[in-house]
Amino acid sequence: MRLFIASVLLTGTAIAGAASALSAKEAAPAAPADTGSKPQLGAFGFDDKGMDKSVAPGDDFYGYANGAWAKNTPIPADKSNYGMFTALDDLSKERVKGILDAVKGDPASIVGRAYSSYLDTATVEARGLAPIQPWLGKIKALNDKAGYTALIVEGVKMGVSGPLRGYVGQDDKLPENYIFTMSQGGTGLPDRDMYLVDNPKMMAIRTAYVAHLAKLLQLAGEQNAGARAAAVMALETEIAKVQWTREDSSDAAKTYNKYTLAQTAQFSTPTFDVQAGLKALSPKIDQVLISQPTAIKAIAGILDKAPIAVLKDQMMLRSLDSLSSYLPDAISNENFAFYGTVLQGTPQREARWKQAVSFTEGALGDAVGKEYAAKYFPPEYKAEMNKLVANVLDAMGRRIDGLPWMQPQTKARAKAKLKNFTVKVGYPDQWREYVGLEVKSDDLFGNAIRSNQFDYQYMLDKLGEPVRKWEWGMLPQTVNAYANFGMMEVVFPAAILQPPFFDPKADPAVNYGGIGAVIGHEISHHFDDQGAKYDEKGALADWWTPADVAAFEAASKKLVAQYDAYEALPGEHVKGEFTLGENIGDLAGLTIAYDAYKHSLGGKQAPVIGGYTGDQRFYLGWAQIWRRNYREANLRQRLLTDPHAPSIQRAWVVRNLDPWYAAYKPKPGQKLYLAPAQRVKIW
Template sequence: MRLLILPALLAGTALAGCASTATSEAPAVAPVTAKPEIGAFGFDVAGMDRSVTPGNDFYEFANGAWAKNTPIPADKSNYGMFTALADLSNERVRGILDEVKDDPDNMVGRTYASYLDTATVEARGLAPIQPWLAQVKALDSKAGYSALVVEAAKNGVSGPVGGYVGQDDKFPDRYIFSMYQGGTGLPDRDMYLVDNDKMKSIRTAYVAYLTKMLTLAGEANAAARAQAVMDLETKIAKVQWTREESSDAVKTYNKYALADTAKLSSATLDFPAMLKALSPKITEVLVGQPSAIKGTADILDAAPLGVLKDQMILRSMSSLSNYLPDAVSDTQFAFYGTVLQGTPQREERWKRGVAFAEGTVGEAVGKEYAARYFPPEYKAEMNKLVANVLDAMGRRIDALEWMQPQTKARAKAKLANFTVKVGYPDKWRDYTGLEIKRDDLFGNAIRSNRFDYQYMLDKLGEPVRKWEWGMLPQTVNAYANFGMMEVVFPAAILQPPFFDPKADPAINYGGIGAVIGHEISHHFDDQGAKYNEKGELSDWWTPADVKAFEAASKQLVAQYDAYEALPGEHVKGEFTLGENIGDLAGLTIAYDAYKHSLEGKEAPVIDGFTGDQRFYLGWAQVWRRNYREANLRARLLTDPHSPSIQRAWVVRNLDPWYGAFDAKPGETLYLDPAKRVRIW
């Protein structure tokens, strides 16, 4: 599955929700304004900096005044169009939750109220987590460590390996359990291994954080024990795969029979026993990074038991910090929020409560959100746009010079097999059996985590749930799912500046149209192209196709490698390749769809802007974003998307952009036609 944007680097634990009806109802009609919400035609002209030549910096030309005049709120690591819409979504959800928070018979209300009840949380202190910590500390031999890791996973506590149930990439009509590398508390292996001043300062701050967390947990000799955990994790980081390696669909497809996972095990980490304890339905497993997982198992086997227990205590305190007193949760934020992301202060309690409610009862909230804020005409207009962009992709495939005829035929078949999901699910998830108490925040979190984990395990042996969504309607994002052969657009992203039925069509095609194209093209990017017309991971391109595609991809890698996002720190072209292909192809396809929609007519000039100019301005507008330096630095390591400025610059590869803005040789973004990257 590919996302348009990456969720927060340290998102909260995924939780379950409450019971709801089996099928969706048509949302009620929401009021629609007679003119665009933004400007005269859907674009914020006042946010431009017309003193900048478009060919020198198209992002600055389109967004310079906005960037200069828009501060980052104190509770944000970055701020832009996505965050503005997320704030709007939060306010709307808050309104929904406020209406039911005092109703003891409403599960949604009880969930939200439990988070807002700070008096009870503070009064109970660490008492709610003590039974679990006592279980960790009672471990008296490594023989019991594997069982402890299983219980931790069910509780929502990260461990030495991760696991989930998903589609089998080569047999997408069935589910399989997958394992992937873990065991480190910093977001990227480079934070342990790169030897520069910034990374050294992060490591120093991390050890200080671990020390404080152990102290808060009531443990003695915290500094030395924290350093021992850091030393353990550094060893694990050395055997981990890079993000580039871990994003390769072929390299990470390694199927093991249950018994054969013993080859990856050690006396301390017994995978056959762990998998049997999780579910009797697990007979085989996909292993993402075999050498890293085997290496981690061996490292844990050589480590003292006390260090393993300390790491589990720290993982527990960190993973569950949001449900504990502020002394704990503020400490967690001070490191992960401020040190790693540069965010000065935490969000207000109600915002965190909204996030908890969405994680716990998300689809129940989403059903009401869709009813209030996503009218049927929005869905109808969006479906038209998607159909137009899909048609444009089909025409692009037909016209490709580098793709062989037999591959084109299968690519077109793949396109025809797509499922498009817009707004909200046709079937809502049923969470009957989840217990939520108004005065038990920590207990609600643990019960939800365990309920959700079991919900996931129950998929094994069942038909694939094609009705299921990977995001909530109120999430400002979009995604492509290779195995499901689907592109998905939640309601919350389908509003200005991305989509406004009252805006000029050029703005909509440059905004949400390019997003649609981005998600469609993910199915044909460096990883998505490895999945055939049935959603199966397979080798279905001819060698000539692969050679041509890889040559163009290498050009794009080199182009993005050259971008210096911070002094001395560049975009990683290989790591961001799939998303850069998505941007390049998405904008190309959306432009074709826009021109086709004009039916041979010339678009009118509006406020001095031609149709082509408005199209590209619509693209640039959605990427308005200001970053804190720490957040941008962390994203360069962990986010497979390029920074927003460089995403806007993808226009330099598109011939029509040059005509629209008269970009000339000698200007910074100008590329000779032979050097413009052309893939789809």
């Protein structure tokens, strides 16, 4: 998806308009109103019981700060990984459950009806595949390739993944306008490498995937399932071969390719008519951004050559997988067995109530979020957070002023860009409404389809309208934060503004090392390898001098090499180029937050607390937020699909910062030690 929103932690949830050693109980308060006078973690906001002081900070700062936590914290059976983010996410789900339980069964409550429909497993099981059969029948009745495009369009609106993906977002070069953007799709595995790389792990995934497809066909009552599944796999492998890499697909300049509706005819084939599909989606589409034009054209050609029977089988399989959560356990368990267990290593599904919470939030997010924000985000949190953001923004301005490699004219525009930022904290000032969406307490599948169609139309309706700057890309109860380049904004939902990230009662050093670094991370995204391509108005433009670009790229290459060298699993390394934007965000964010912390002291020396200096506590605050244990399968997939480095390596970014060396005295020869000339400095 080509929406240039960068987040502190990519959770796998879409951020477009469609739709982490603490236990969960220790991770956050029962309710924010319970503020007291002491920090909620440890003596000063850091859980020192989670440390392993037998580890030298200079060898492994993550292990030093978090080793005992990592050793003593199991991953729950329904999780692919577990840490600060997931602990707080569990807390959010518990809180939302309380909100939804209060209206469950209330016919007057739209969220109550949606929640009840997911919990009504008896009705779901009794109806079996009957709710999806009309759609599957429509697919099976397709005998003419000319009807393929119309079915794809209908499926996309229902929430079925297709050969292409599309959304309405800002035009990167004209950010005051909305435009429809189209990108590559057509595969059921999360990354092209899973089809193309020949090592034992990837080959095992492919074998399991074909078995999964065959099982779905059998559950749908289809014959000759094995051969048909193999044929779909062969089709998707051909598609994977022409798809762009994630590195190229993340490049804002390479993926900005604008076409008129008439010009999209060049991508069309008799089987897959791209132009006709766009017309069918919305009469408002007169221009389109195509992220990977060579891939789109090649995919259309592959589909044109494929037998219609294989195209129908793939569409049927994509429908069963995409909509599995709203179907009986036979289907949803099979989907989880592959995507949850094989790919992520997760032993069991979440409890039904957790799934119901996620469904209700997905269908009616703002309606739920409005209640969450009112109940769980006190005004003092927002006021304190706004102060922190202002301090970090000021620190970024000072960093720009002092950059030795940036030219004066570029500095002036960078400062102007900083002044144009919009800061959003906690929750939206305006909430989305759901007038016209039909939700029934006894119709889960129907609710899901109607909600998907409603959301897709809501998105399409933006075309030709003023940009909705009040909209958020995350819900208040989401444990994350993001930067939106076109909107010129940094956004911090309520749920992340809790310990260990933020606690008004904690030592400021810990807060600056935690949420302060998150703030700096999101601010610096606007100046990372992609964000820096957007000017002070949020438009994709060349506004740096050649000398600026050369200096920035030289430092970036050093950071790429540093992360390329990290072996996260035996024989499997972090991809430095793919994770560059987030690594710049961590490096710059921590640098900026440190400056803001020191400035906040007003020239005074921070007191020693618990035997730690202020600077030591600052870096402990940073390391603490990255506590996370992974299942091997989950980590392996993240190395392919997650633009963030694993948590251990994120904590290690401190090795580039001179004040960390002064604070912890790492010595030459220790694993994290870098000579001053080797330390990467960008912002």
